[in-house]
Amino acid sequence: MTTCQIGILGAMGRMGQAIAATISATEGATIGGAADRPTHDMVGKPYPFADVTLGGSIEDLFRSSDVVIDFTPPGSTAHHAGIAAQTGKPLIVGTTGLKAADHAALDDAAASTVIVQAGNFSLGVNLLTALTQKAASILGDDWDIEILEMHHRNKVDAPSGTAEMLGEAAASGRQVNLEDVACRSREGIIGARPSGEIGFATLRGGSVIGEHEVVFASDSERITLSHRAENRGLFAGGAVRAAVWAQGKPAGRYTMLDVLGLDL
Numbered sequence: 001m002t003t004c005q006i007g008i009l010g011a012m013g014r015m016g017q018a019i020a021a022t023i024s025a026t027e028g029a030t031i032g033g034a035a036d037r038p039t040h041d042m043v044g045k046p047y048p049f050a051d052v053t054l055g056g057s058i059e060d061l062f063r064s065s066d067v068v069i070d071f072t073p074p075g076s077t078a079h080h081a082g083i084a085a086q087t088g089k090p091l092i093v094g095t096t097g098l099k100a101a102d103h104a105a106l107d108d109a110a111a112s113t114v115i116v117q118a119g120n121f122s123l124g125v126n127l128l129t130a131l132t133q134k135a136a137s138i139l140g141d142d143w144d145i146e147i148l149e150m151h152h153r154n155k156v157d158a159p160s161g162t163a164e165m166l167g168e169a170a171a172s173g174r175q176v177n178l179e180d181v182a183c184r185s186r187e188g189i190i191g192a193r194p195s196g197e198i199g200f201a202t203l204r205g206g207s208v209i210g211e212h213e214v215v216f217a218s219d220s221e222r223i224t225l226s227h228r229a230e231n232r233g234l235f236a237g238g239a240v241r242a243a244v245w246a247q248g249k250p251a252g253r254y255t256m257l258d259v260l261g262l263d264l
C-alpha cells in the first residue's frame, strides 16, 4: 500500500494541530510537511506534532507532499489555489469566509488539479445539508427558514461556512438563488419578515467548537434540524479522508459529498 504524504497548511492552528493528530493515527497517511504563516515564531523549528521542521513556504510544502490540506484564515485561498494549479497537486480547502474571487480561483485551479472544498468536513453536517434540502423542497413558503450558528470567540468570519452550506441547501430545495432571498443580519425597525426569506443568526462566545440549527417555522408547528460538533477531530477526519480520496482522481472541483458518495 502506498503512503499518502499530506502537507498541512496552517499547521500551528487549532485545525492544523487536529489534522496532524489525525494523520498520525491514520494508516496509509503520513505528514509530508507542515507550514504556517512565514512570520510565525515557530518557522524553522521542529514541528511539535510530527518529525518535520515547520516551514513558511507554501511552494516547499507542495513540493514535499502528495496532497495539501489548507485550514488557514480567509484571505490567502486564491494564492494557495494558484500554487496547487502550478504543481498539479490536489488541494483540500477547509478555510471559510471565502469570497466570489476565491471561488473563481478554485474553479480555475480545478481545470488542472483536484480541489476539494467544503465549509464543513464532518459526516453529520453533510448529512444535515441533505436533510435540509429535502425538508425545504417539501415545505412551502408558508414555512420560514432560519439558520442559527454558534462558535468560539476567536472565529473571524460570519455567518459560518457551514451556515452558508445549509443556506445553499435550503435555497436549492426551494429552487431559488440564495443571494436573492438571504438575510444575513437584522437590526432596528426592519418590518415584517418577507415570505420566502432565508435568515441567518450568528452567536459567538467561549470555546464552542461549532453548533448549527435549521429552523422551519409555520403558523402552527416548527421543525428544528441541528448538529453539534463535540471536538475538532471530526473535521480533521473528514479532511484527511478527502486527501486520501483525492489522490489519482481526475482534475475537478469536488465537495465532501463527493468524497462521502452522498448524492443530494
Ligand SMILES: NC(=O)C1=CN([C@@H]2O[C@H](COP(=O)(O)OP(=O)(O)OC[C@H]3O[C@@H](n4cnc5c(N)ncnc54)[C@H](OP(=O)(O)O)[C@@H]3O)[C@@H](O)[C@H]2O)C=CC1
Binding pocket: 009, 010, 011, 012, 013, 014, 015, 016, 035, 036, 037, 038, 040, 071, 072, 073, 074, 076, 093, 094, 095, 096, 097, 118, 119, 120, 121, 122, 161, 235
Ligand atoms: N471546513 C471545515 O470543516 C472547518 C473549517 N474551519 C476553518 O478553518 C480555518 C482555520 O480555523 P482554525 O484552525 O480554527 O484557525 P486558527 O487561527 O487556529 O489557525 C490558522 C493557522 O493558520 C496560520 N496562518 C495565517 N495565515 C497564514 C498563511 N497565509 N499561510 C499559512 N498559515 C497561515 C495562523 O497563524 P497566525 O495565528 O499566527 O496568524 C494559524 O496558525 C477557518 O477559516 C475556519 O473557519 C475550521 C474548522 C472546520
Ligand SMILES: O=C(O)C1=N[C@H](C(=O)O)C[C@H](O)C1
Binding pocket: 096, 119, 120, 151, 155, 159, 160, 161, 162, 163, 209, 210, 211, 229
Ligand atoms: O471556525 C471554526 O471553528 C469552524 N468553522 C467552520 C464553519 O465556518 O462552519 C466549521 C466548524 O463549524 C468550525
